[in-house]
Amino acid sequence: DTGVSQNPRHKITKRGQNVTFRCDPISEHNRLYWYRQTLGQGPEFLTYFQNEAQLEKSRLLSDRFSAERPKGSFSTLEIQRTEQGDSAMYLCASGPNEKLFFGSGTQLSVL
Amino acid sequence: GNSVTQMEGPVTLSEEAFLTINCTYTATGYPSLFWYVQYPGEGLQLLLKATKADDKGSNKGFEATYRKETTSFHLEKGSVQVSDSAVYFCALSGITGGFKTIFGAGTRLFVKA
Numbered sequence: 001d002t003g004v005s006q007n008p009r010h011k012i013t014k015r016g017q018n019v020t021f022r023c024d025p026i027s028e029h030n031r032l033y034w035y036r037q038t039l040g041q042g043p044e045f046l047t048y049f050q051n052e053a054q055l056e057k058s059r060l061l062s063d064r065f066s067a068e069r070p071k072g073s074f075s076t077l078e079i080q081r082t083e084q085g086d087s088a089m090y091l092c093a094s095g096p097n098e099k100l101f102f103g104s105g106t107q108l109s110v111l
Numbered sequence: 112g113n114s115v116t117q118m119e120g121p122v123t124l125s126e127e128a129f130l131t132i133n134c135t136y137t138a139t140g141y142p143s144l145f146w147y148v149q150y151p152g153e154g155l156q157l158l159l160k161a162t163k164a165d166d167k168g169s170n171k172g173f174e175a176t177y178r179k180e181t182t183s184f185h186l187e188k189g190s191v192q193v194s195d196s197a198v199y200f201c202a203l204s205g206i207t208g209g210f211k212t213i214f215g216a217g218t219r220l221f222v223k224a
Contacts, residue, residue: 004154033211042115042200042214043155056210091155098143098204100212102154 002026004103006092012109013082020078021106025094032075033100034067035091043091049075082110113138115215117201123221124191132186132218134175134201142203144168144177144184145212149198158186158199191222 005024013019025032030051035043046065048056051072064082069075079086087110093100118133136144146158146168159168164179173188184201198219204212 031210035214040216042202042216045211045213048210050210058211093155098212099145099157099160100147100155102156104154 004092004094004101006090006103006106008106009104010107010109012111014111015082015084017082018078018080019082019108020076021090021092021108023075023077023092023094023103025073025075025092026101027073029094029096029101030072031095031097032069033093033095034075034077035093037089037091037105038087046077079108082108084110086110113142113203113206113209113213115201115203115213117199117215117218120198120217120219121221122218123223125223126193127190128222130186130188130191130195130220132199132201132220134184134186134215136182136184136201136203138182138203138206140205140207142205144175145202145204146173146175146184146186147200147202147214149200149217151197155200191220193222193224196220196222 032049034046037043049069064080067077089105091105093102143162145160147155148158149155159170161168161177167176175186198217200217201215
């Protein structure tokens with residue numbers, strides 16, 4: 001099965017530390033999205049890549065968040081100087097079009 | 112702004128009951144509409160979609176019709192099973208000038224045997 005893969009599955013960090021998550025999309029998908037989800041809420045859009053180009057970012061996204069997709073393959077999401085409010089499930093999705101295929105997510109806990 | 116509103120849960124039904132989960136939207140342009148489902152312990156997956164007004168999306172016995180006049184995309188199933196217990200998310204994409212898919216808050220469904 002070559003679904004969307006995210007690593008790590010869980011990350012516990014202390015406030016102020018930097019964290020980086022990785023997403024490996026389905027290989028033939030040129031679209032890649034990052035979302036954040038908290039308990040009882042739907043996924044909240046963070047950013048979108050088409051191939052290697054970052055074409056859209058949420059206006060709510062703090063400058064502590066940065067994402068890359070070098071060569072249009074895997075993607076990384078980095079959060080600098082983490083805060084307790086960053087605790088959430090971070091989801092990656094890819095797609096050939098507007099249909100999204102989601103990974104299982106990375107659960108971040110900031111202590 | 113662009114948004115999706117769906118009925119609050121949880122919704123609890125007995126097996127073989129009729130299901131309706133309401134969803135309304137606000138959007139610029141001509142969005143596509145989706146229902147995604149998240150089964151316990153699994154990631155979100157697409158359940159069905161409709162791309163233009165009056166289209167009906169269907170899958171696994173679930174149906175939803177794109178109603179432009181009421182800006183709605185209600186999810187229905189005639190006879191639910193225990194295995195349908197999950198969280199259901201209504202979503203839209205294709206808004207003017209944007210690439211993102213916008214999700215509702217989700218509705219949790221419990222089906223009792």
